[in-house]
Amino acid sequence: MAKALSQFTRQLVAQNPVTHQILGVCSALAVTTSLDTALMMSAALTAVICLSSAIISFLRHHIPQAIRLIVQITIIASLVIVIDELMRAFAFELSRALSVYVGLIVTNCLVLGRAEAFAMRNPVAPSLLDALGNGIGYSLILIIVGSIRELLGHGTLLGITILPIVADGGWFQPLSFMQLAPAAFFIIGLMVWSIRSLDLSEAEIAEYDLQGERSQG
Amino acid sequence: MDEHQTAAPRPPGGESPAKIMTVSFLVALACSLVVSAAAIWLEPRQQAHLEAERAARMAAMLDTLPGMADVLAESGADSLNTYLVDLSTGQFIDDVPPDTYDMTAAANDPETAVAIPANLDIAGLRQRAPLAPVHILESDGDVALVILPVSGTGYQSRIEALLALEADLTTIAALTITAQAETAGLGARIEDADWQALWPGRQVADASGQIVIEVVRGQASGPYEVDGISGATRTGNGITNMLHYWLGEDGFGPFLSRLRDEGL
Numbered sequence: 001m002a003k004a005l006s007q008f009t010r011q012l013v014a015q016n017p018v019t020h021q022i023l024g025v026c027s028a029l030a031v032t033t034s035l036d037t038a039l040m041m042s043a044a045l046t047a048v049i050c051l052s053s054a055i056i057s058f059l060r061h062h063i064p065q066a067i068r069l070i071v072q073i074t075i076i077a078s079l080v081i082v083i084d085e086l087m088r089a090f091a092f093e094l095s096r097a098l099s100v101y102v103g104l105i106v107t108n109c110l111v112l113g114r115a116e117a118f119a120m121r122n123p124v125a126p127s128l129l130d131a132l133g134n135g136i137g138y139s140l141i142l143i144i145v146g147s148i149r150e151l152l153g154h155g156t157l158l159g160i161t162i163l164p165i166v167a168d169g170g171w172f173q174p175l176s177f178m179q180l181a182p183a184a185f186f187i188i189g190l191m192v193w194s195i196r197s198l199d200l201s202e203a204e205i206a207e208y209d210l211q212g213e214r215s216q217g
Numbered sequence: 218m219d220e221h222q223t224a225a226p227r228p229p230g231g232e233s234p235a236k237i238m239t240v241s242f243l244v245a246l247a248c249s250l251v252v253s254a255a256a257i258w259l260e261p262r263q264q265a266h267l268e269a270e271r272a273a274r275m276a277a278m279l280d281t282l283p284g285m286a287d288v289l290a291e292s293g294a295d296s297l298n299t300y301l302v303d304l305s306t307g308q309f310i311d312d313v314p315p316d317t318y319d320m321t322a323a324a325n326d327p328e329t330a331v332a333i334p335a336n337l338d339i340a341g342l343r344q345r346a347p348l349a350p351v352h353i354l355e356s357d358g359d360v361a362l363v364i365l366p367v368s369g370t371g372y373q374s375r376i377e378a379l380l381a382l383e384a385d386l387t388t389i390a391a392l393t394i395t396a397q398a399e400t401a402g403l404g405a406r407i408e409d410a411d412w413q414a415l416w417p418g419r420q421v422a423d424a425s426g427q428i429v430i431e432v433v434r435g436q437a438s439g440p441y442e443v444d445g446i447s448g449a450t451r452t453g454n455g456i457t458n459m460l461h462y463w464l465g466e467d468g469f470g471p472f473l474s475r476l477r478d479e480g481l
Contacts, residue, residue, distance in 0.1 A: 064232040064240055071244050078248035082255040089262035092270075100401045 007126065011133030014199065017110050018141040019192045024110040028142055029184040031101050035158050038146025039139075040094045044083050044102055046135030049111045052076045053131035057119040072115045073106070080105045110138060145187050153178035271377075271395045278364075278379060278393040298355065301348045305331075307471030310348055320346040320366060333467055340455075340462035341370035349469070353481070360384055360481060365469050369459025372451040374398035376407070376459060382421070386473050389430075392416040404452030415443050421464055428464045432457045 017023045024045070031041040055075055056063070063071050084102045087095040095102065105111060114134050119127040150156060155163035155172045164170020177183055279297070301315040302308070323329045323346035330344040354362035361384055368377045377396040382389060392413055399405045406412055420440045421430040429441045432453035437444045445453040462468050 059244075062240055064237045066232065067237055067241055071241065074244055074248050078252050081252050085255045085259045085263070088266070089259040092263075092266040 008129045008133040011137040016137040017134050024108050027101050029181045032146040032184050034150040035146040037097050038142040042139030042142050048079045048105050049131045049135045051079050053119040053127045056115045057124045057127035060120050077106045149178045274395050299350050299352050302351050302472045307475040315350045318350050337467045339458045367463040371399050371455035372404050387420050387422050389416050389419045399452050404449040406446050428461050
């Protein structure tokens with residue numbers, strides 16, 4: 001249990017899928033213009049990854065090796081369609097804002113990665129916990145990026161004014177750059193950089209030593 | 218990496234073809250049942266949202282139309298009337314309530330649907346409803362504005378729109394796309410207000426009455442052309458075909474010529 005719990009907490013920061021494994025960045029760029037879309041996407045992805053990991057782990061002894069990827073993708077794609085349908089029925093406005101990105105959860109490496117690397121080899125409970133950790137780790141990054149972008153781009157959070165903007169008689173000049181995709185790149189990049197600076201075990205060994213190469217040559 | 222790794226993955230080829238077939242069949246069956254059940258169960262709710270959105274777009278379109286506010290202020294809010302038109306004769310039909318008439322359902326129901334002759338079916342619809350609800354804004358008993366529901370086939374989806382014509386029945390007052398599922402970022406830009414703002418003032422027909430309005434590739438020249446969206450040529454062609462069909466003899470053609478000759 002302790003081991004399972006550590007597997008869960010590890011995913012949140014140290015092994016975070018976005019900042020450590022650099023997975024799911026595409027959607028992290030696209031849906032973080034405001035906090036509400038980031039929250040909705042987080043909920044959708046966490047639901048899909050938990051359900052798919054649990055189902056795939058449950059079936060893992062019966063999935064033939066030869067067609068395991070097809071089976072995994074079929075299960076994940078079906079779950080994504082159901083979640084997309086649910087959102088269009090119960091959260092219509094947000095599903096319009098998220099447009100194709102809910103459907104693109106199918107191609108999110110994070111979901112298939114956890115299915116293939118973990119759920120295929122482990123019992124249901126640890127797989128579910130691992131998926132939940134990854135889902136929440138992904139959500140954490142999306143929520144941080146979404147909050148920064150909405151706050152600095154519009155001066156609001158979830159549509160509530162936090163920083164009164166100049167156009168409405170306040171003092172805050174919104175940074176329209178924050179609403180563009182490169183802003184998310186910069187924020188995620190800075191997060192990766194700060195995590196790696198603080199935790200030296202994350203630092204990668206240089207593949208080539210330029211000094212050494214030169215002396216040999 | 219994973220402490221829980223208990224069993225090494227089995228080598229490929231260890232399973233019999235029968236097992237592979239059975240598992241893939243069962244997975245496909247279960248998944249398709251789940252997806253179909255969700256789609257059927259949730260459809261009424263999704264349709265309700267789409268209907269509400271369509272109504273909101275209709276209202277937004279009416280707000281932006283030129284002179285709309287003046288006419289309504291002069292003659293009261295009830296001067297926008299909805300009539301049901303028999304498409305083949307162009308006459309109004311009085312015995313069916315126009316507000317509840319569902320064109321899509323009537324076009325899909327084999328009982329009521331009218332087949333479109335293949336040589337006329339440029340919009341790719343195959344069949345249409347026999348009747349169509351049109352909204353007419355009246356000013357002192359004359360037509361000030363006619364709003365026609367139109368639909369057609371784009372690159373990958375069915376496009377539905379409202380076309381508003383001014384009193385001369387030739388000048389476009391507005392085109393509002395009410396439903397489409399074209400490629401996001403390309404064809405789907407027909408929903409953008411910027412693109413729809415290109416339509417007011419364009420002419421659907423030339424001096425001889427021939428329908429000539431066209432979404433062109435690149436820049437429009439002249440009153441009969443509208444700028445295309447780059448990367449969405451087939452969506453633009455779909456819009457052109459949709460307008461040519463619905464303004465033509467199998468669409469609202471008989472109705473528009475009756476309106477032009479006889480008035481309301």
